[in-house]
Amino acid sequence: MSEFRIHHDVNELLSLLHVRGGDGAEGYIDLLQKHRTPYVTTTVSAHSAKVKLVEFSKTPEDFLRKYEELKSKNVRNLDPLVYLLSKLCEDKETLQFLQQNAKERSEASANTATTTSFTASQSSAKMSMQELDELRKKLGNVTASSNAPLPAEVTRKLLRDKHNKKNPTQPNPVFPNWVYDRPALIGDFITGPAAAATADPAVTVGTLPLPTQEQALVEDLLFVLVGVDGRDITAQPVLGRQNRSFIVDSTLDMSIKELVNRILPVASYYSTITRFIEEKSSFEYGQVNHALTAAMRNLMKEYLILVTQLEHLQRQGLLTLQKLWFYIQPTMRSMEILASIASSVDKGDCMGGSTLSFLHDRTFNYTGDSQAQELCLYLTKAASVPYFEILEKWIYRGIIRDPYSEFMVEEHELQKEKIQEDYNDKYWDQRYTIVQHRIPSFLQKMADKILSTGKYLNVVRECGRDVTCPDAKEVLYTLKERAYVEQIEKAYYYASKVLLDFLMEEKELVSRLRSIKHYFLMDKGDFFVHFMDLTEEELKKPVDDIVPPRLEALLELALRMSTANTDPFKDDLKIDLMPHDVITQLLRVLAIETKQEKSIINAEQADVALSGLEAFSFDYIVKWPLSLIINRKALTRYQMLFRHMFSCKHVERLLCNVWISNKDFKEYSLHSAKWFAAAFALRQRMLNFVQNIQYYMMFEVMEPTWHVMENNLKTASNIDDVLCHHTSFLDNCLKDCMLTNPELLRIFSKLMSVCVMFTSCMQRFTQSMRLERLSQQGAADEAPAQSDAAEDVEKKRQTKFLPEADGAVQSDAGLEVTIGKFDSNFSTLLLDLLDKLSIYSTNDCEHSMISIIYRLDFNGFYTERLEKMAVERSQKAAA
Numbered sequence: 102m103s104e105f106r107i108h109h110d111v112n113e114l115l116s117l118l119h120v121r122g123g124d125g126a127e128g129y130i131d132l133l134q135k136h137r138t139p140y141v142t143t144t145v146s147a148h149s150a151k152v153k154l155v156e157f158s159k160t161p162e163d164f165l166r167k168y169e170e171l172k173s174k175n176v177r178n179l180d181p182l183v184y185l186l187s188k189l190c191e192d193k194e195t196l197q198f199l200q201q202n203a204k205e206r207s208e209a210s211a212n213t214a215t216t217t218s219f220t221a222s223q224s225s226a227k228m229s230m231q232e233l234d235e236l237r238k239k240l241g242n243v244t245a246s247s248n249a250p251l252p253a254e255v256t257r258k259l260l261r262d263k264h265n266k267k268n269p270t271q272p273n274p275v276f277p278n279w280v281y282d283r284p285a286l287i288g289d290f291i292t293g294p295a296a297a298a299t300a301d302p303a304v305t306v307g308t309l310p311l312p313t314q315e316q317a318l319v320e321d322l323l324f325v326l327v328g329v330d331g332r333d334i335t336a337q338p339v340l341g342r343q344n345r346s347f348i349v350d351s352t353l354d355m356s357i358k359e360l361v362n363r364i365l366p367v368a369s370y371y372s373t374i375t376r377f378i379e380e381k382s383s384f385e386y387g388q389v390n391h392a393l394t395a396a397m398r399n400l401m402k403e404y405l406i407l408v409t410q411l412e413h414l415q416r417q418g419l420l421t422l423q424k425l426w427f428y429i430q431p432t433m434r435s436m437e438i439l440a441s442i443a444s445s446v447d448k449g450d451c452m453g454g455s456t457l458s459f460l461h462d463r464t465f466n467y468t469g470d471s472q473a474q475e476l477c478l479y480l481t482k483a484a485s486v487p488y489f490e491i492l493e494k495w496i497y498r499g500i501i502r503d504p505y506s507e508f509m510v511e512e513h514e515l516q517k518e519k520i521q522e523d524y525n526d527k528y529w530d531q532r533y534t535i536v537q538h539r540i541p542s543f544l545q546k547m548a549d550k551i552l553s554t555g556k557y558l559n560v561v562r563e564c565g566r567d568v569t570c571p572d573a574k575e576v577l578y579t580l581k582e583r584a585y586v587e588q589i590e591k592a593y594y595y596a597s598k599v600l601l602d603f604l605m606e607e608k609e610l611v612s613r614l615r616s617i618k619h620y621f622l623m624d625k626g627d628f629f630v631h632f633m634d635l636t637e638e639e640l641k642k643p644v645d646d647i648v649p650p651r652l653e654a655l656l657e658l659a660l661r662m663s664t665a666n667t668d669p670f671k672d673d674l675k676i677d678l679m680p681h682d683v684i685t686q687l688l689r690v691l692a693i694e695t696k697q698e699k700s701i702i703n704a705e706q707a708d709v710a711l712s713g714l715e716a717f718s719f720d721y722i723v724k725w726p727l728s729l730i731i732n733r734k735a736l737t738r739y740q741m742l743f744r745h746m747f748s749c750k751h752v753e754r755l756l757c758n759v760w761i762s763n764k765d766f767k768e769y770s771l772h773s774a775k776w777f778a779a780a781f782a783l784r785q786r787m788l789n790f791v792q793n794i795q796y797y798m799m800f801e802v803m804e805p806t807w808h809v810m811e812n813n814l815k816t817a818s819n820i821d822d823v824l825c826h827h828t829s830f831l832d833n834c835l836k837d838c839m840l841t842n843p844e845l846l847r848i849f850s851k852l853m854s855v856c857v858m859f860t861s862c863m864q865r866f867t868q869s870m871r872l873e874r875l876s877q878q879g880a881a882d883e884a885p886a887q888s889d890a891a892e893d894v895e896k897k898r899q900t901k902f903l904p905e906a907d908g909a910v911q912s913d914a915g916l917e918v919t920i921g922k923f924d925s926n927f928s929t930l931l932l933d934l935l936d937k938l939s940i941y942s943t944n945d946c947e948h949s950m951i952s953i954i955y956r957l958d959f960n961g962f963y964t965e966r967l968e969k970m971a972v973e974r975s976q977k978a979a980a
Contacts, residue, residue: 147180150187157190260385273384273505289328289375290336290345305352314357315422319415322361322425325368326408328375334361336372344444345372360422367433370440374401377443387452387505388487393460396483397439400476407432438473442480453507454539457485461543464580478580485578488541489585496551496592497570499558501533509540510552533559543582550593557596557820560726561603570595597819604820608727611814614827616670617731620719621739622803623746625665632659633754640713644678647713652676677720682711683744684850687840690741714751718744729820730827738831741840742803749795752853755860756788762867779920780863787856787927793956801952802837806830837950842941848934855930859923866916931957932966 151168155161171179189195309317321331325347330336333350347365349358378397381390411428414420442463445451451459460481467473491508494500501512510533533556540548561568572591579585604610619625635655639647653676660671679686718740723731810830817823839845935954942950958964 147183150180150184153187153190154183257383257385276383287375287379289372289379290330305350308352311354311357314354318353318357318361319420319422319425322364322368322422323408323412323415325365326371326429327405328368328371334365336368339372339376344440345369357422360426364422364426364429367429367436370433370436371401371404373440374436374443377447380447384505387507389453389456389484389507390446390451392487393446393456393480393484396480397443400435400439404432404436434472435476438476442477453488453505454509454541454544457481457488457541457543460484461541482578485541489576489578492551493573493576495555496589496596497558497573498568499555499560499562499596501555507539509535509544509548510555511536511539532556543578547586547589550589553819553821554589554593554596557600560729560820561600564603564726566603568596568599594818600820601817601823604726604730604823605814610727610730610823611811613670613723613727613731616668616673617721617739618807619665619668620674621721621743622807623743623750623799625663628659628663628665629750631663632656633750635659637754640717642713644711644713644716647678649676649678673722675720675722677718677740678713678716679718679740679744680711680716682715683741683748684846686744687741687846688843714748717747730823735827735831738835742831742834742838745838745840746795746798748853749791749798752856752860753788753791753795755857756784756791759784759860759863760788762864779917779924783859783920783924783927784863787859790852790931790957791856794953797953797956798838803834806833806837839950845934845937845941848930848937852927852930852934855923855927859927862919862923 155164158164168179168183189199317333321334324331325334325336333353335348337346337348339345345368347368349361349365353361374397378394378401380386381394407428411420411425414424442460445459445463446456449455449459460477464474464477464481467477488507491501491503494502495508495510501508501510503512512533513531533552535548535552544551558568558570570592572588572595574588576585576588619628623629632655635658636652639652639655656674656676660666660668660674665671681689720740721731721736723736807830810826813826814823817826835841839849935957938950938954942954
């Protein structure tokens with residue numbers, strides 16, 4: 102069972118039981134996946150489970166009747182369900198909970214129904230007697246129709262409409278109406294007014310001598326055995342899927358009548374088989390049923406030859422009732438098996454894979470009966486031929502030719518061109534999917550490999566290359582599964598190798614990934630320094646004022662003038678201006694399907710306009726078939742990592758600019774001011790924090806994880822392994838870079854904001870000092886005046902980010918207070934971050950995050966305060 106299926110079933114079960122609170126669905130899903138075992142329910146275990154449930158049930162007859170009904174309809178997973186129910190019966194605690202839960206749900210539904218009926222009775226008028234009678238008739242019709250099977254023509258129309266809806270360009274062919282309107286063509290008994298109009302015999306058969314009675318009954322039986330009413334034996338009409346019954350003249354001698362009644366089941370079997378063959382031969386029932394009916398028709402020819410031989414003996418006067426009973430007995434068992442198979446396939450509405458599953462199970466159930474097993478094996482081999490032809494085209498060429506929707510793999514209309522825009526990555530997962538009820542039980546274990554084999558070959562075919570498996574052999578059904586399992590495995594390994602070599606060698610997948618790493622994971626340092634120098638002024642503007650072609654030109658210039666010029670795929674790198682800043686984007690992704698989702702979406706509407714630096718990101722052009730691996734989902738993850746690193750790099754540059762500005766302070770003899778040393782120390786702590794975070798992300802997370810992925814790609818045997826390794830690499834990078842934890846992300850965002858506000862404050866002070874110096878020099882020329890105006894505009898622009906510090910830059914005392922506030926905020930947030938990292942690394946075993954603590958607290962500066970916070974937290978927990 103796939104992980105998605107487990108998620109779906111657990112959530113549906115919790116909603117049915119109205120379970121709220123606790124660990125939620127995720128906790129149960131983790132438990133299920135950890136304790137999954139490849140246990141297969143055997144016939145013996147299913148039988149013993151059925152016996153336990155019969156003993157436990159208050160109405161065992163109803164339970165057995167329902168079980169047999171479901172078994173006759175070939176319901177999948179019936180035996181595992183019975184086994185599960187038997188285990189639940191043994192668990193008293195679970196039983197008690199389920200009984201209590203059922204009681205609560207029934208009470209809740211009763212209250213709801215009472216409220217609804219009370220409201221309805223108040224709002225609606227009384228129903229008249231005529232309306233009441235009409236309603237009663239409608240309810241009676243609905244009840245009758247739900248129990249009785251649909252007529253054959255209605256079933257055919259439903260199947261035809263269903264097929265035409267899925268394949269509007271390839272409608273099913275249809276037999277002309279006269280095929281169904283002329284009953285004499287069917288080969289079964291004609292029952293109705295025409296048959297009942299035959300005149301009664303002048304002399305009753307019971308008045309004749311015994312030898313004459315016997316000869317008359319032998320002649321009648323030969324007619325009845327081929328679907329024609331006799332004089333003294335007539336067939337009863339049948340409704341739906343009932344077995345045919347007969348009326349025998351009541352005046353017959355008892356000994357003859359008893360012998361006739363022993364032979365008549367063969368005629369009933371013949372009627373059932375004939376009706377099944379005629380019905381399932383229609384186009385709507387699929388190729389597997391067509392092949393099954395063709396095999397049955399061949400067997401019926403043998404049966405008719407036997408009846409012809411018996412008729413020849415009868416004409417020679419050598420056939421008595423005893424001889425007829427003797428000759429018909431070997432055929433009786435075969436006809437019984439064929440009629441049983443026909444009835445079961447008809448009741449279960451089996452088509453395609455479900456028909457083959459039933460035939461396979463029936464063949465194994467006859468293990469002790471060689472004749473019956475040989476007959477079922479013949480039918481299964483014949484019925485599996487069209488299914489295996491579809492299978493061969495799929496696993497050897499990657500083509501599906503399934504005109505009647507019988508094959509286990511279903512194709513959906515999805516365009517590969519949209520894979521670049523589709524975040525949900527639908528193409529690879531949903532273009533071809535497995536349909537569970539179409540999988541033959543003997544191919545259940547190989548279903549995933551069959552799906553993957555055809556998908557791999559189909560990808561290569563989509564690239565314009567024709568591929569055919571060199572080891573292609575005809576797949577035949579046998580009781581020894583290993584025969585066709587080996588052929589499927591050979592085709593799977595060939596398809597895996599073809600696609601993997603195609604992507605790795607011809608399409609240079611690893612080189613593409615290295616190219617993405619150069620830019621999105623900041624592998625090329627000189628390129629980024631050059632690029633940020635060129636684009637810094639442009640990116641400071643509001644995002645609406647930025648001209649994208651200008652940024653593209655600057656990107657092209659930076660690529661050509663750095664070591665990135667040697668990258669053959671550099672032209673695929675593009676600029677992308679995002680609608681949200683990186684923190685908002687990450688919090689939105691993390692809030693999906695959580696309680697905070699609505700609040701975050703509503704909060705975004707009041708966001709201020711973004712600057713180019715906040716909205717900036719790279720994008721990358723990837724073409725088919727590499728877009729299977731580097732899809733939109735993967736590129737979005739790369740963008741998140743890049744934007745996070747880019748914001749850190751930007752803050753580092755701002756802090757470095759403050760360090761450069763601090764060099765100018767020596768001219769003003771400010772080193773004696775108290776705030777100068779505090780500001781210098783705080784700037785150094787901030788710079789140390791940002792640089793160590795970057796070092797941790799680049800050299801302790803991304804580089805080692807990248808090397809692990811690269812080594813895994815060298816040993817990958819198929820494209821699914823490549824997808825898995827690549828996704829795992831990105832997930833590990835996001836997790837270890839603290840981008841998957843909303844709490845850590847918010848603290849980190851606040852730390853970055855404090856750093857930016859501090860640099861803004863220091864830069865404003867530097868500008869004001871320069872202006873003061875210019876005014877002291879008494880420069881009266883026009884250029885300084887223009888510079889003064891520009892500085893005023895810059896000051897007004899920056900003060901809106903930190904209004905409380907605007908008046909504080911005018912005096913040493915005010916500056917000292919402002920720096921103290923920055924220091925206090927930064928220290929509090931940093932301690933909070935280290936404390937949370939310590940908790941997560943301990944509780945969630947995220948040991949890689951401990952490296953950040955060791956780097957930021959390399960000299961034990963924060964150790965004492967962290968220990969104090971841990972003690973306070975433990976005391977609160979104990980209280």
